[in-house]
Amino acid sequence: FEEVIIFDEKRGSTLTRYVATYTSVSPYEIALSLLSKSFLSHYSSLYVNDLTLNNPKDIYINKEQSKKPEMKKHNISQNRVDYAFSKKMRATTMIYNFKYHEEFYRVHVLNSKNTNNTGIISKKPINFSKKIRVTNLDRTLIDIVVRPKYSGGVKEILEAYVRAKSNININKIVTYLEKFNYLYPYYKSILFFLDYANYDIAYSQVIEGEFESKMNTEVNFYLDYQITNKILNKKIGVYYPPFLDNFKKSNDD
Known part of the structure; x- marks a missing residue:
């Protein structure tokens, strides 16, 4: 067995894991050992x-919070949205780090809202020693637009x-969004990414048909926090960083 020392950046303490050397063990498995019943x-x-x-050295493990009483949903104002997204994205302070096979990793421990583990699957990826829990493709495409900082940023998301084009299930995404019942109109971010990734218009029409009659479509949303030189996509009603236009142009070509 190989000894791996894990440093708790918040408490300043350490803990130890012993990792088998007779099989291929991923650093993601070491990270998941920090929180019982967690998922990637x-x-x-x-x-x-x-x-x-990419092969990210920042690892995100997650565990859903216990169920809480459903809060009454109110319409949000433009001022409230503008203020929220002018600030840095709220981020976890529960972070660990460790060195494994000469590589340095940081583990960000998240506690997401309760969804009754919707879209969480069991999977054995290549170079993992066993099955692990991870969000499926469709839930992942929602989670990353909700927390861009945890996802490599908006270019990586796009x-x-x-x-994901050949595997996306847009009806499943709509079902998940309805169940998650977010206060903010994250469906607008998804519409933006579908447009800039050159999806068939039918994908967007499924989302528009389900959400535009239910939510405040007059509020302009944001693709990310603290966007510099933001541009408004008037068709969708979402602010985005200008460098994504270059990506779309190259993708169109």
Whole structure:
């Protein structure tokens, strides 16, 4: 067995894991050992679901919170949305790090809202010693637009939507969005990525038909927090960073 020392950045303490050397063990498995019944999400899920070409050294493990009483949903104002997205994205402070096979990893421990584990599957990726829990492709495509910072940023998210084309289930995404019942209109972010990834218009029409009659479509949303030199996509009603136009142009070509 190989000894792996894990440092708790918040408490300043350490803990130890002993990893088998007779089989292929992924650093993601070491990360998951930090939190019982946890699953991979966001950037880590992009990696496991083959939606990124990168091999991220930041690992995101997640555990859903216990069920809470459903809060009454109110219409949101433009001022409230503008203020929220002018600030940095709220991020976890529960972070660990460790060195494994000469590589340095940081583990971000998340506690997402309760969805009764919707879209969480069991899967054995290549170079893992066993099955692990991870968000499926369709839930991942929602989670990453909700928390861009945990997902490699908006360019990485757009590239993930491009790679997901042949496997996406837009009806499942709509079902998940309805169940998750977000306060903010994240469906607009998804519409943006579908458009910029050159999906058939029929995909967008499924989402528009389900949500535009139910939500405040007058509010302009944001693709990310603290966008510099933001541009408004008037058709969808979402602000986005200008460098994505270059990506779309190259993707069109």
